Amino acid sequence: MKKIVAGFLILIFGLFITYKYLYHDHRDISSEKSLYTLTVKDLLKEFLANESSANRKYLDKAITIKGKITSIDDKNSTIVIDDKVFVIMSELTKIELNSNVSVQGRLIGFDSLLEEIKIDQAQIK
Secondary structure, eight states, X not given: OHHHHHHHHHHHHHHHXXXXXXXXXXXXXXXXXXXXXXXXXXXXXXXXXXXXXXXXXXXXSEEEEEEEEEEEETTTTEEEETTTEEEXXXXXXXXXXXXXXXXXXXXXXXXXTXXXXXXXXXXXX
């Protein structure tokens, strides 16, 4: 009987840990402080020089990018900065094409084929 109770408690504990792991609170990038503030040119230069080093430094981190808006897609809430940074906005506010902006978001990757940096959960600073 003690083995059944112990096994049941271990099972319940394991299910609880699994639930907490799978359904944890999501990260709120907008409330985080940017670890780095860079221009598009400087960030791209680092990725082109050494992609793995730049990934270790910036990947999944809150960063601020400065540059000029070269494309806006209202339908998908995305913008492109300096033709090299693809940004998925948390919400698209009133912005104009060719205006200079600072955008804070989470760097999610670098496409070496297109030489394009990808950022999500972004907002205008």
